[in-house]
Amino acid sequence: MAARSALVAELRSSASRSVDAGVFAARARQLLGQEGVLTDGAQRAPFERDYHGRSGRALAVLLPANTPQVAAVLQLCGECCVAAVAQSGNTGLVGASIPDESGQQALISLRRLDTIGPLDAANRSITLGGGVRMSHLRAHLAADGFWFPFDIAADPCVGGMIASNTGGSHLMRYGDVRGAVLGLEAVLADGTIVNSLKSLRKDNSGFDCKQLFIGSGGALGVITGAVLQVQRRPLARVSALLVPPTHADIPELLSWLERRYGDLLISFEGMSGEAIRCAYRELPALRRCFSADEVPDYAVLIELASSGEFQAAALAGDLRTAAQKMIELSLAREVLTDDESAFWALRDAIPQALMKSPRVMTFDVAFARSALPPFRMAVKRLLETRYPGIRLADFGHFADGGDHLTVLVPDDCARAYPPLKLMRLRVELYDLVAEHGGSFSAEHGIGPLNESAYRRYMPPEIRRLHASIKSLLDPAARLGRQAAAP
Ligand SMILES: Cc1cc2nc3c(=O)[nH]c(=O)nc-3n(C[C@H](O)[C@H](O)[C@H](O)COP(=O)(O)OP(=O)(O)OC[C@H]3O[C@@H](n4cnc5c(N)ncnc54)[C@H](O)[C@@H]3O)c2cc1C
Numbered sequence: 001m002a003a004r005s006a007l008v009a010e011l012r013s014s015a016s017r018s019v020d021a022g023v024f025a026a027r028a029r030q031l032l033g034q035e036g037v038l039t040d041g042a043q044r045a046p047f048e049r050d051y052h053g054r055s056g057r058a059l060a061v062l063l064p065a066n067t068p069q070v071a072a073v074l075q076l077c078g079e080c081c082v083a084a085v086a087q088s089g090n091t092g093l094v095g096a097s098i099p100d101e102s103g104q105q106a107l108i109s110l111r112r113l114d115t116i117g118p119l120d121a122a123n124r125s126i127t128l129g130g131g132v133r134m135s136h137l138r139a140h141l142a143a144d145g146f147w148f149p150f151d152i153a154a155d156p157c158v159g160g161m162i163a164s165n166t167g168g169s170h171l172m173r174y175g176d177v178r179g180a181v182l183g184l185e186a187v188l189a190d191g192t193i194v195n196s197l198k199s200l201r202k203d204n205s206g207f208d209c210k211q212l213f214i215g216s217g218g219a220l221g222v223i224t225g226a227v228l229q230v231q232r233r234p235l236a237r238v239s240a241l242l243v244p245p246t247h248a249d250i251p252e253l254l255s256w257l258e259r260r261y262g263d264l265l266i267s268f269e270g271m272s273g274e275a276i277r278c279a280y281r282e283l284p285a286l287r288r289c290f291s292a293d294e295v296p297d298y299a300v301l302i303e304l305a306s307s308g309e310f311q312a313a314a315l316a317g318d319l320r321t322a323a324q325k326m327i328e329l330s331l332a333r334e335v336l337t338d339d340e341s342a343f344w345a346l347r348d349a350i351p352q353a354l355m356k357s358p359r360v361m362t363f364d365v366a367f368a369r370s371a372l373p374p375f376r377m378a379v380k381r382l383l384e385t386r387y388p389g390i391r392l393a394d395f396g397h398f399a400d401g402g403d404h405l406t407v408l409v410p411d412d413c414a415r416a417y418p419p420l421k422l423m424r425l426r427v428e429l430y431d432l433v434a435e436h437g438g439s440f441s442a443e444h445g446i447g448p449l450n451e452s453a454y455r456r457y458m459p460p461e462i463r464r465l466h467a468s469i470k471s472l473l474d475p476a477a478r479l480g481r482q483a484a485a486p
Contacts (some may be wrong), residue, residue, distance in 0.1 A: 001046075001308055002033045005088030007417045008140045009229075012385070014053070015114060018104060019059065019080050019081065019082055019104065021039065021056075021059055021060065021103075022025055022053050022380065023080075024050055024059060024060060024076075024080055024082060024106070024190050025037055025039045025060045027071055027076055027080070028062055028073060028076060028199045028283060029066075030105075031069060031072045031073060031076060032062060032063065032064055032065070032072075032073065032278065032370060035063070036062065036063045036065065036069070036112075037060055037061070037062055037063070038060065038061040039060050039061075039115075040065070040211060041475065042346050043061070044057075044058055044060075044061050044105075044107075044166045045110055046090075046263055047061045047087060047098070047107055048061075048098055048099065048107070049095060049098065050090060050092065050093075050095060050097055050098050051091055051092070051154070051217050052095070052355070053338055054095050054097040054098065055098065055099055055102050056099040056101050056105075057099065057100075057102070057328075058069050058085075058103070058105060058106060058107040059082060059100045059101040059103060059104055059105060059106050060107070061101075061106075061107045061326040062107065062108050062109065063109050063111065063112050064112065064113070065107065065112040065113070065226040066108075066113065066179065067113070067151055067185060067193055067225065068193075070108065070110075070113075070187045070222055070224050071187045071189065071191040071192070071193050073106070073108060073188060074108075074187055074188075074190070074191045074222065075190070075191035077106055077189075077478060078189065078190060078191065078476070079106060081426065081478075082105070082106050082156055082206075083104065083105045083106070083107045083477075083479070084105065084107070084108050084217065084478060084479055085097070085098065085099050085105055085106070085107050085108070085477045085479075085480060085481055086108050086110060086113070086159065086163065086218040086222045086223075086479075086480065087108065087110065087303065088109075088110045088130060088131060088156060088157035088158070088159040088160030088161075088162070088163070089133065089134075089156035089157040090160075091154035091155065091156045091158050091160070091445065092160060092164060092444065092445070093446050093449075094280055094441070094444045094447030094448065094449040094450055095362070095447045095448040095449045096174075096216075096218065096445060096446070096447030096448065096449075096480065096481040096482055096483070099481075100448075100481070102197045108222060109131075110129075110130040110131040110157060110160075110222070110223075110224070111131045111157070111160045111283030112128035112131060112422060113130045113131040113132075113159070113224055113225070114129050114131040114132050114133070114136070114157075114373060115128070115129040115132070116128055116129075116132055116136065116140050119141070119144055119146065119201060119206070119230075121146070123199055124146070124209065124229065124230050124231070125182055125199045125227050125228065125229050126141070126146075126227070126228055127183075127197060127199075127225065127226075127227050127365065128225060128226055128227075128228060129158070129224065129225050130157065130158050130159025130162075130222075130224045130225055130226070131157050131159060132158045133155055133156075133157050133383070134148070134150065134155055134156055134157065134158075134161070134343060135469075137158070141230055141233070142233060145232060145233050145455070146230045146231065146232060147230060147231045147232065147307075148180070148230050148231070148284055149168075149173070149174040149231050149232040149266070150166055150167075150168045150170065150174075150180075151169050151170055152166065152168045152169070152277070152351070153166050153222065153266075153347075153348040153349075153351055155232060158223075158225075158226055158228070159222075159223040159226075161177050162177055162181060162184065162213065162223050162226055163213070163214075163215070163216060163217055163218050164215065164217065164443070164444065164445050165178050165214050165215030165443075165445075166443065167397060167402065167442070167443040168397075169184055169267045169269055169303075169347075169397055170266045170267055170303075171397060171399075171400045172265070172266065172267070172268060172397070172399035172400055173232065173263060173265070173266040173267075174266070175303075178211070178212065178214045178215065179229075180228050180229045180230075181198050181210060181214055181226055181228060181229075182197040182198060182201060182225070182226075182227045182228065182229050183196055183197040183199060183200070183210065183226060183410075184197070184210035184213060184214075184223060184225070184226045185197050185223070185224045185225040185226070186210075186213045186220075186221035186222060186223045186224060186295060187222045188220075188223055188473055188474070189221070189473065189474040189475075189476065189479050190222045190229070191290075193224075194221065196209065196210050196211065197225060197226070197227050198227065198276050199227050201229070209463075212469065212473070213458065215445070216480075216482065217446060217447060217481070218480035218481075218482065219470060219479055219480035219481075219482035220469070220470065220473045220474060220478060220480075221473060221474075221478065221479070225255060231307065232307035233307060234305035234306060234307045234312075235306060235307055235308070235309060235312035236304075236305065236306050236311075236312035236313070236315045236316065237303060237304070237305045237430065238269075238303070238304050238305075238315050238316045238319050238335060238337075238340070239301060239302065239303045239304075239337075239338075239340040239343050239344065240288055240301075240302050240319055240323065240334070240337045240340075240343075241299055241300070241336040241337075241343045242299065242300045242301075242302060242326065242332045242334070242335050243298075243299050243300075243332060243334040243335075243389055244298060244300060244331070244332055244333070245330060245331075245332075245333055246297070246298075247297070247298045247373050247376055247377075248373045248377075249331065250270065250298075250300060250372075250373065251369055251370055251372075251373065252331060252397060253300065253326070253331045254268055254398070254399060256326070256329070256331055257322075261304055262383070264303065264304045264305065264306055264311060264315065265303075265304055265399075266304065266305045267299060267301065267302060267303035267399075268301075268302050268398050268399035269298075269300065269302075269347055269395070269396070269398065270298065270300055270349060270394075270395060270396055270397075270398035270403075270472070271300075271301065271303040271346070271347060271395045272297070272298055272301050272392060272393055272394050272395060273295045273296055273297045273298060274345055274391050274392060274393035275350045275353075275354065275393040275395045275406065276290065276295050276299065276346065276350070276395065277295050277322045277355040277407065278350070278353050278354055278393055278475050279346055279349045279350050280292070280295075282351070282352075282353035282354075282356040282357065282458045283349050283352070283353050283356075284390055286345060286346060286349050287339070287342040287344075287345060287346075288342075289336060289339065289342050289343060289346055289355060293322070293382070296334070300398065301343050301344070301346075301347050304319060306371070308480075311460045319337060321339060323335035323337060336425070346351055347395075349373075350395050353402070354393060354406050354408070355404045357408050358403075358410055358411070358414075359408065359409035359410075359414055359417075359422075359428060360393075360406060360407070360409075361406070361407045361409075361422060361425070362404065362405070362406045363403075363404070363405040363406070363429060363430075363433070363440070364402075364404055364405075364441055364443055364444045365402075365403050365405050365433045365438050365439060365440060365442055366400065366401045366402045366403070366438055366439045366442030366443075367403070367433075367436055367437065367438040367439075367442075368401055368437065369398070369399070369401045371401070371436045371437055371438065372401055372403060374436065375392070375403070375432065375433070375436040375438065376392075378391060378402070378432050378435075378436070379392055379405070379429065379432060381382060382428060382429070382432065386401035386425075386428075386444045387421075387425055388411050388413070389409070389410060389416065390407050390408070390410075390413070390417070390425070391407065391410065392405075393406045393407065393408050394406050398480060400442075401438075401442075402443065403442075405433075407425070407429075407431065409422070430453055430456070430457070434457050440453040440454075441453070441454075445482065447481055447482060448481055460469065460482070
């Protein structure tokens, strides 16, 4: 094992050995043409900065236009001992979609692989290039009465969504992206094209290799295309904003709604009062669902949808009856139903508003549903007793056990919390996540941001297994910024 670790270390260092940027770019241009290689700083800049404003520096930005070109540039990277990072929509949140600061990693952008293939309406599936934007896919499907049910407050691309195994606010009903991938095409680090663009829902004819690439954060291969399962577009969608008596009552509210609506319940999103107040403070133009002095401690946004004609007509009327019942049964203190677009605008504005706060710490954690309220109580106790003044401003996909745990350090206590103290808080919060049986990364992956948590909380035998898979597919450790080390 020690010998193998030494070999991996040697290969890693050779992967990032200094290369002549001019020579590399010239060879890349022979493969991709002039327009396929960006070396100018201003042209590279948008690819080198991520959503959070973290930045790196690429040796060159490569823009292949098809799968053979992706294979050719990966071969070139191999010959030149250059590490490569794949990028699709660049909406990832763990710093893994941009190169590091060395100026030695090539960035492979998939945005030119944006072909939308024919929709197979009978099979409810569609073949897509890895660079197809979610917004384009949705617009394309809508024309034929279909829908790709992954709603998030960003506009990623197919390849990045698969590499991140995106969840979103409809996961409780439709699952994560993994469940929607019927077929996949990827290019390995040595340039081998693995084409498994099948449209099958059932296929037990061997190990299901496509699963390796889903959620791999670009560490095992570059995803160039996929066949995705799509859904019929809902004929009716209704939303309501609920105020539960306390956070601890939410699991009972969720169970009640699941019993009443079954599969028609497609979203159950939680928002803390502090997160709502932050959205109203930072984005004054946002339409108010609650007046300033009426923001509750916690609110839940639910959505019901039906793509079947049978149920669609009844949905809106029944939600009003259910609202009455939830109040009578003390499952909710308040139920708002009259301004649905404002409810979702508020939900989507929260991540953006929190990022505008000057001192904010964010986590993306997940639990068994029943463990969420005790975890949240434990966080509140920790903050009150050891970090007074710091506020909990979490939100998330409650039905999936997800919590975008966020803490804000207000101006008036900023001096009490120098960076070292906040680092200690970060570790204590991660330890609480582990104590409650949770995951330190629910949806966003590992990347540089979560690498230390990966090493601290992932059992060594699983890390060794990850490293074995990595060394099989990418023996020189040239791909991606996702940790996979023993
Ligand atoms: C406002 C906001 C809200 C969000 N909400 C959610 C949410 O609700 N649920 C959720 O799950 N995520 C959410 N995200 C995170 C993010 O949008 C998803 O992870 C997204 O699916 C990433 O896709 P992308 O195309 O932007 O990938 P990128 O950001 O380009 O890349 C993400 C990762 O995938 C790798 N990668 C990219 N393309 C490829 C490829 N073709 N082949 C191999 N590897 C590749 C990259 O190297 C990187 O590691 C949110 C992000 C933002 C900014």
